[in-house]
Amino acid sequence: MKHIDAAAHTRGESQYVDDSPQPLGLLHVAVLGSPLAHGKILSIEIEDALQCDGVITIVLAGDIPGENQIGAIIPDEHLLAEKEVFYVGEPVAIVVAENFAQALQAKNKIQVQIEELSAVTDPRAAFANGQIIGTPRTFVFGDVENAWKQCDLIVEGRCDMGGQEHVYLETQRARAVPLENGAMRLYASTQSPYAVQRTVAGILGLPHHKIEVDVKRLGGGFGGKEDQATAWSCLAALAAWKTGKPVELVLPRHEDMVMTGKRHPYSSDFKIGLSAQGKILAYDVKHYQNSGAAADLSTAVLERTLFHSTNAYFIPNTRIFGACCRTNLPPNTAFRGFGGPQGMFVMESAIAKAAEQLNIQREEIQRRNLLCENDIFPYGQHAHEARAEKTWAEAENSFALPGLKERVAQFNQNNFEKKKGYAVMPICFGISFTTHFLNQAGALVHVYTDGSVSVSTGGVEMGQGFSTNITRIAAKAFGINQVRVKVESANTTRVANMSPSAASATTDLNGNATINAVTEIVDRLKSLAVSELGLGQKEKLSLKKERLFYAGKDTGWDWKKLVQTAYLNRVDLSAHGFYATPGICFDKQKEKGHPFAYHVYGTALLEVTVDCLRGTYNIDSTKIVHDLGRPLNELIDRGQVEGALAQGLGWMTLEELIFDKRGHFLSNSLATYKVPDVFFMPDDLEINFLQTAPGASGPYGAKAVGEPPFMYGIGLFFAIRHAMRAFNPKADLPFNSPLTPEKVLLQLHPQWGIDAENRRR
Amino acid sequence: MSNSQDKKKPGGKSSAMSRRNFIKGLGVTSVGVVATPGVEFLSTLRQNPPLAQGKLLGPDAVTITLEINGKKLQTSVEPRMTLADVLRDQLHLTGTKIGCDRGACGACTIIMAGKTVSSCMTLALDAIGQSIETIEGLSPAEKLHEIQESFIEHDGLQCGFCTSGMIMSCKNLLDSNPNPSLQQVKVATSGNLCRCGTYPKVFDAVLAAGRDGH
Numbered sequence: 001m002k003h004i005d006a007a008a009h010t011r012g013e014s015q016y017v018d019d020s021p022q023p024l025g026l027l028h029v030a031v032l033g034s035p036l037a038h039g040k041i042l043s044i045e046i047e048d049a050l051q052c053d054g055v056i057t058i059v060l061a062g063d064i065p066g067e068n069q070i071g072a073i074i075p076d077e078h079l080l081a082e083k084e085v086f087y088v089g090e091p092v093a094i095v096v097a098e099n100f101a102q103a104l105q106a107k108n109k110i111q112v113q114i115e116e117l118s119a120v121t122d123p124r125a126a127f128a129n130g131q132i133i134g135t136p137r138t139f140v141f142g143d144v145e146n147a148w149k150q151c152d153l154i155v156e157g158r159c160d161m162g163g164q165e166h167v168y169l170e171t172q173r174a175r176a177v178p179l180e181n182g183a184m185r186l187y188a189s190t191q192s193p194y195a196v197q198r199t200v201a202g203i204l205g206l207p208h209h210k211i212e213v214d215v216k217r218l219g220g221g222f223g224g225k226e227d228q229a230t231a232w233s234c235l236a237a238l239a240a241w242k243t244g245k246p247v248e249l250v251l252p253r254h255e256d257m258v259m260t261g262k263r264h265p266y267s268s269d270f271k272i273g274l275s276a277q278g279k280i281l282a283y284d285v286k287h288y289q290n291s292g293a294a295a296d297l298s299t300a301v302l303e304r305t306l307f308h309s310t311n312a313y314f315i316p317n318t319r320i321f322g323a324c325c326r327t328n329l330p331p332n333t334a335f336r337g338f339g340g341p342q343g344m345f346v347m348e349s350a351i352a353k354a355a356e357q358l359n360i361q362r363e364e365i366q367r368r369n370l371l372c373e374n375d376i377f378p379y380g381q382h383a384h385e386a387r388a389e390k391t392w393a394e395a396e397n398s399f400a401l402p403g404l405k406e407r408v409a410q411f412n413q414n415n416f417e418k419k420k421g422y423a424v425m426p427i428c429f430g431i432s433f434t435t436h437f438l439n440q441a442g443a444l445v446h447v448y449t450d451g452s453v454s455v456s457t458g459g460v461e462m463g464q465g466f467s468t469n470i471t472r473i474a475a476k477a478f479g480i481n482q483v484r485v486k487v488e489s490a491n492t493t494r495v496a497n498m499s500p501s502a503a504s505a506t507t508d509l510n511g512n513a514t515i516n517a518v519t520e521i522v523d524r525l526k527s528l529a530v531s532e533l534g535l536g537q538k539e540k541l542s543l544k545k546e547r548l549f550y551a552g553k554d555t556g557w558d559w560k561k562l563v564q565t566a567y568l569n570r571v572d573l574s575a576h577g578f579y580a581t582p583g584i585c586f587d588k589q590k591e592k593g594h595p596f597a598y599h600v601y602g603t604a605l606l607e608v609t610v611d612c613l614r615g616t617y618n619i620d621s622t623k624i625v626h627d628l629g630r631p632l633n634e635l636i637d638r639g640q641v642e643g644a645l646a647q648g649l650g651w652m653t654l655e656e657l658i659f660d661k662r663g664h665f666l667s668n669s670l671a672t673y674k675v676p677d678v679f680f681m682p683d684d685l686e687i688n689f690l691q692t693a694p695g696a697s698g699p700y701g702a703k704a705v706g707e708p709p710f711m712y713g714i715g716l717f718f719a720i721r722h723a724m725r726a727f728n729p730k731a732d733l734p735f736n737s738p739l740t741p742e743k744v745l746l747q748l749h750p751q752w753g754i755d756a757e758n759r760r761r
Numbered sequence: 762m763s764n765s766q767d768k769k770k771p772g773g774k775s776s777a778m779s780r781r782n783f784i785k786g787l788g789v790t791s792v793g794v795v796a797t798p799g800v801e802f803l804s805t806l807r808q809n810p811p812l813a814q815g816k817l818l819g820p821d822a823v824t825i826t827l828e829i830n831g832k833k834l835q836t837s838v839e840p841r842m843t844l845a846d847v848l849r850d851q852l853h854l855t856g857t858k859i860g861c862d863r864g865a866c867g868a869c870t871i872i873m874a875g876k877t878v879s880s881c882m883t884l885a886l887d888a889i890g891q892s893i894e895t896i897e898g899l900s901p902a903e904k905l906h907e908i909q910e911s912f913i914e915h916d917g918l919q920c921g922f923c924t925s926g927m928i929m930s931c932k933n934l935l936d937s938n939p940n941p942s943l944q945q946v947k948v949a950t951s952g953n954l955c956r957c958g959t960y961p962k963v964f965d966a967v968l969a970a971g972r973d974g975h
Contacts, residue, residue, distance in 0.1 A: 002913055009921035010909035010928060012856020012896030019855040101841070167956050169860045169868055169922040219858070219922030220956050253861040463920025463957050635916050639959060643919060646958030670865035670954070678947045681960045 001482065001633055004468040005217070005461070016219050017173045017187050023246040026175075027056055029239050030103035031251070032093045032110050033259050034085035037119035037328035037663025041083055041092070045111035049095060052109060054102030056243055059094045059235075063242060066205030070234060072195060072227050074134065077294035077331060079203055079234050085114060086293035087330050088663050089259035091231065096239045096247060119663045123267050123290040123325035133291050133324035134299040139306050139591045141378035142317030147282035151273030155354045159270065159346045159735040163290070164263035164335055164651045167675050170219020171256040174233040175248045176240035184237055185212040190229035191221045191460050192500035197492045199230045200237045208492075211237075216489040218462035222647070223334030225462070226500045227297050228260050257668045262657060263335035264301055265290040266342040272350040278368040283315045285346055287322040289332075289339075296331035297338075298324045303434050305339035306591075307379055311347045311711075312388040312428035312601065313366070314375040328663045334502060336647060337710045340429055345714050348425070349735040352718055356725070361405075362718060363424040367392060371428060380592035381430075387601035391625045391690060392426055395603040398688060399623040404607060412726045417613045420620070421723030425604045425715030429708040430596030431504055431696075432584050438499040439581040439597075441509035445474065445517040447573040451560045453478065455517075456488040457510035458498030464706055465636035469507045470514055472632060473699050477518035479543030480559050504704035507632070508597070509579055511699035517577025524575075528566050529557065581697070598696045600703050602626040604645075604712035606682075610723035615745025617720055619649065621684035624712055628689050629696040629703035641687050641709040648713020650676040653720070653738050724748055818886065825889055829854070830898025838885045845869045845880035848895060856896035856925045860954070867953030870926035871895050877933045877952070896925040899932065908932050911970035912963070919957035927953045931967045940971045 008014040046058045061068050061080040071077040081092045093110055097103035120126045148154060174188040174196075184204070190196050193213040201208045213233070218225060236249040251259065266289050273282040287305055291298035302322045309320045320343075348362075355362045370388040377383065395401070401424070408420040433439050444456040455474050461467045467487040475482035490498065499509065526541045529548060533555055535541070540551040546559040557565075566573060586593035607620040622645065631637050654674040658666040667673040695701020717739050724733060728748055736743065746753035819840035826835045829852070836851045848854045848871070857880055860868030864879040871880045872894040899906040908931050911917070918924045927950060934941055934949035941949070946967045955963070 003916055003918060005921060006913040006916070006918060007905070007909075009918045009924045010905065010912045011900055012854075012925040014921045015855075016858075016922070021853075101839075167954075169866065169920065169954065169956050170858070171860075218920060220920045222956070253863070253866075463918075463922075465919070639916055639919055639957070639962065642961055643958030646960070647956075669863060670861045671863065675954060675956060676958065676960075677954060678950050678960050678963075681958075685961055 001468060001472055001635070003465055003636065004471050004487070015216060016170055017175055017189050018248060018250055020187070023177055025245050027096050027098065027239065027243060027245050027247045028100040028103050029236060029247060029249040030095045030100065030107040031091050031235065031249070031255060031259070032095070032107050032112070033089035033255065034081060034092055034114070035088065035112070036085060036114050036116050037088050038117040039085050039114035040117060041081060041085060042113040042115055044093060046093065048111070049106040049109040052102060052106035054098035055106045056096045056098070058110070059096065059238055059242055064203055064238065065241070067202050069202060070199050070231055071295055072230070073297065073299055074295035077296070079231060079238070087328050088665065089255070089330060090293070091235065091259070094235050094239060096243055100250070119328035121327050121329060121659055121661060121663050123265070123288040123327060126325035126327045127288050127323055131326040133295045133326050136321065136323035137302065137306055137591065139318065139320040139378045141376070144282045144284050144317045144319045147317035148273050150275070151281050152276040153354060153357060154271065154273045155350065155357055156269070156271045157349065157353045157735060159266070159268045159349050161266045161342050161345055161737045162655070163265040163332060163657045164655050165257060165657060165673055166222045166224030166262065166335060167670070167673070168218065168220030168222055168224050171251045171253055172225070172229055172232045172260065173248070173250040174236040175246065176233070176236040177246040178240050178244055182206065183210045183212070184240060185214065186233050186237060187214050188229060188233045189218050189225060190215055190233060191218065191226045191462065191502055192229065193458070193460065193490050193492050194498040195227060195230050195500060196233040200234050203234045203238060204241055211492070213492045214489050215460050218460060221460070221462040221501070222336050223338065223502065224260065226334040226502045228333050254669055257673065258665050259330060261292050261296055261331040261333040263651070264298065264332040264339065264342065265657070266305070268346045270346050270350040272354055274354055274365070278365050280313060280315045280365070280369045282317040283310065283350065284319045285309055285321065287342065287346070289322060289324050290327055290329065291324040292327060292329040292331040294331040295324070296333045298332060300435055301334065301339035303339070305343040307343070307430055307434065307595065308340035309343035309347060310378055311344040312371055312426040313347065313369040314371050315369065318378045320378060329659060336644060336707050338503065338707065340707070341648070341651065341711050341714060344427070344711055345717070345737065348714055348718060352721065366424060366426060370426060379586070379595060381594045381596060383599065385598065385694060387627050387690060388426055388428055391601050391603040391627055394688070394690065395424070395605055395623065395625040398625065399605050399686070401605060404605060408607065417611065418609055419612055419723040419726040420607065420609050421719040421721065421726065422605065422607045423715040423719040423722060425606065425712050427602050427708055427711040429600045429711065431508065431600060431704045432581055432595060432597045433499065433503045433505060434586070434595050436584065436586060439505070439509065439584060440499060441513040441579050442495045442498070443510060443513035443517045443577045444494050445514065445521060445575055445577065447521060447563055449564055449567045451480070451484055451563050453480070453485045454488055455485060455514055456491060456494040457514060458490060458495045459506040459510035460490045460501035462501065464506070464640060465633065466501065466506050468636055469511060469632055473511045473514050474518055476700070477515045478522065480546050504706035504708070507702070508698040508704055509581065512579035513577045515577065515699060516579055517575040520575040520577065521573060524571050525562050525566055528569055528571050529555070529562060532565060533557070598703065600627055600708040602708060602712065604715050606715040606719045608716065608719040608723060610720055610727070610744060612724070612727040612748055615741040615748070617741065617744065619680070619682040619716065622682040622712065623686040624709070625688050625690060626709060627703060628705060629698060630701035631689060632700060632702040634689065637705045638687055640705040642685065644707065644709035645712050646676045646681060648710040649680070649716050650713070651738065652713050652717040653740065654680065656738050656740055720744065825885065827885070827888055827893060828891070829893045830895060830901070840884070840886055842885050843881050844871070844883040844885045844888050847885040848880060854895050854897050858922050858925055860922065867930065868923050868926045870929045870953065872929055872933050877930050894929070896929060899928070906932065908935060908967070908970045911966040915962050915966040915969060917959055917962040917966035919959055923953060923955045927955065927963060931963070934967070935971060941967065943968065
């Protein structure tokens with residue numbers, strides 16, 4: 001089945017927030033952000049700005065009728081700054097005008113006086129100052145201290161990982177329309193309609209039911225619109241409330257990049273111990289997360305870092321520590337992988353360092369420590385249907401790892417300035433929200449008398465193919481043609497209390513809720529058919545290809561006849577379905593439990609050629625064996641694997657967030673912040689799905705696919721490092737990502753460079 | 762990866778939207794409020810403002826006629842307005858998307874006088890008298906253009922926000938080169954970013970359209 005929106009997308013007809021016809025009298029907003037990373041607000045002068053052409057009003061914190069608070073997990077973030085600013089770009093005021101150009105012009109006339117205070121941008125410095133969000137967490141498994149004594153090799157090191165800007169191509173935006181009796185409707189580009197609903201309600205001091213949020217689709221989200229979309233909807237709603245007019249807020253790219261949070265940079269220390277046989281006996285890691293100025297989702301992101309700190313390996317003794325460190329950067333947030341990639345990068349770095357000390361290849365250690373059935377994760381869950389070894393073996397065989405190794409060695413022997421490197425990258429990623437209560441979803445299904453079907457869920461379409469998946473699931477559950485099914489926008493009046501579309505689990509949760517709703521309607525239809533047709537057992541009825549069968553025999557009734565008869569007999573043709581992932585639990589006191597419904601496994605082989613005199617590199621190939629369970633739609637899933645991989649490759653190499661010491665974001669446009677383009681993708685990209693894999697708890701045995709393949713990208717760092725080592729075995733190569741061409745060059749030839757820190761003031 | 766920076770699109774965005782054109786566009790409107798490179802240029806322009814078709818325009822709105830998808834459309838624009846804004850806000854042709862506001866992402870790509878152009882970097886006034894094609898013009902009737910069919914067939918899209926621009930770049934390539942090589946496809950789409958990472962499927966779609974359609 002093709003992407004359900006494909007035709008509309010290719011015709012430019014798909015409607016995003018600001019594409020639908022504008023309501024009469026629509027006003028526009030420009031947001032004034034703090035120019036400093038930390039300071040005390042002394043005064044905000046708006047008189048000149050108010051005099052500008054077209055300006056309707058200016059909104060400040062004091063205008064907020066409800067509570068000036070948008071923190072989702074910890075209430076520590078103002079919608080509009082009050083007395084103090086905590087990061088560059090923090091919204092201080094908004095200008096509402098007849099058009100955007102006027103709002104922008106007036107915004108520049110607002111005078112804000114701020115007394116600058118010292119800013120912290122480094123997570124370790126913040127930790128040393130005690131600037132910690134929430135409580136630091138530690139997962140303990142086995143006995144690390146005792147295990148060191150049994151180790152034949154102990155290696156220590158440090159990793160510094162950069163963050164990542166989401167660059168959803170559609171920037172943050174929302175349209176707020178005032179309704180009668182003080183209610184408000186929002187059309188928002190958000191992964192979390194309910195977060196927008198409840199936060200707008202809080203800002204305006206209204207009950208949730210006064211706020212309706214409707215989300216048709218997103219021009220990309222990737223986590224950047226899970227929590228970070230909320231503020232912009234709130235500002236639009238606030239402006240609409242104050243003016244009584246519909247208001248649209250669209251962030252220009254530059255503002256979006258400066259004002260919104262990103263993937264968390266981390267700084268981590270590791271210590272790893274191995275036996276002479278290459279078994280990892282102990283692993284001790286400390287993660288210092290750069291959380292930015294407010295909690296946002298940082299505590300949950302950190303939790304997933306801890307969960308995935310041992311990646312696809314079994315390690316009998318582990319101690320995993322993590323702290324959210326409050327700095328003066330924009331509040332960092334969800335991004336595909338949600339902390340998992342950082343945990344895995346440190347693990348892979350520790351293995352790399354140990355391998356280099358032993359003068360062996362990384363995969364010699366990786367392969368000996370892969371998770372097996374019933375192995376225990378540091379958080380107490382047993383590996384069930386573990387496919388780490390299976391995907392590894394299949395990748396090694398079908399992509400001829402020995403041949404690759406030989407080819408690389410040969411090439412490196414014959415070439416001086418260009419060197420090849422390769423890496424094997426196994427992944428293991430847990431599926432479920434680690435926040436237990438979010439693992440629930442609702443669906444509302446209507447059948448109309450012409451046999452057409454409408455499905456509303458709490459899931460948001462953001463390109464990942466969610467609507468396509470739900471169409472397929474609903475059609476299959478009914479036994480009807482998928483052209484009869486229409487998936488509606490995510491709307492808070494049709495499905496209440498939605499969890500965000502995140503954690504790769506949107507199709508799992510909402511798909512299962514849809515099946516439950518459909519099953520209820522089908523059950524009613526069968527009861528009716530049994531009595532109308534004078535048949536004995538309801539259980540013997542089945543709907544296939546729009547025909548009703550009894551014990552395998554066609555009853556002569558088709559879908560339309562069934563639906564029309566049901567309507568005339570006053571049978572309810574609507575149902576609400578609910579799903580809550582069974583069997584998951586986690587005890588945060590003991591840091592043990594069974595947090596994930598299942599795990600996704602896979603193994604990638606990556607090959608790269610590095611120009612060691614220029615620092616540039618080319619990804620020759622990436623070959624993946626990936627575990628999808630029983631895929632719902634291989635076409636869509638393949639796109640998810642390719643897309644996640646592209647972002648993972650970018651995170652490790654090109655995408656560099658450069659902040660100066662005063663917290664100003666310098667790589668703040670798409671001219672200076674590089675994301676993968678057509679030339680960056682691997683020349684040779686092959687993706688095989690693990691065959692004959694038993695199903696998981698996703699709809700019809702499918703496994704979630706959104707995030708896990710992101711982490712194949714981590715292999716690229718180590719493939720490049722391998723090539724760099726081949727050029728200069730003695731080079732001092734830090735575990736510092738992203739490994740930009742500039743860093744490759746300067747690490748191989750330190751005598752050519754200037755201290756990179758000096759450039760950053 | 763790195764060589765992508767060296768790749769120039771033949772007849773691509775950079776040539777269609779030269780700095781000279783851009784400065785000229787500013788010259789006829791309000792030079793003083795915009796900070797751009799070339800201070801000397803600007804001071805010269807202030808003393809000797811060039812004429813657009815023999816008369817000064819702006820700052821108030823002027824009525825212009827644009828030829829879009831074969832139709833002559835009249836609209837009222839302020840001279841500062843970009844073609845992207847005019848397409849979307851004045852003419853309600855919202856298929857063209859704005860992704861970065863400065864010609865770096867390609868979402869706003871349209872075809873003007875046979876060349877791909879970032880409409881966010883083109884002043885509407887500079888589009889007067891040029892033949893403009895937007896995504897809406899590709900399939901005026903129910904029948905889709907072959908490149909649209911091929912994008913659907915090969916799943917060359919996810920969130921859809923880059924799709925209009927991506928398709929315009931590919932369509933323009935096929936217009937001049939009905940059977941392109943992979944390298945030519947890459948060069949033609951090198952100015953179009955897709956954050957969903959659909960590049961491999963876009964390549965498949967264009968190569969297949971080239972084979973099937975010609």
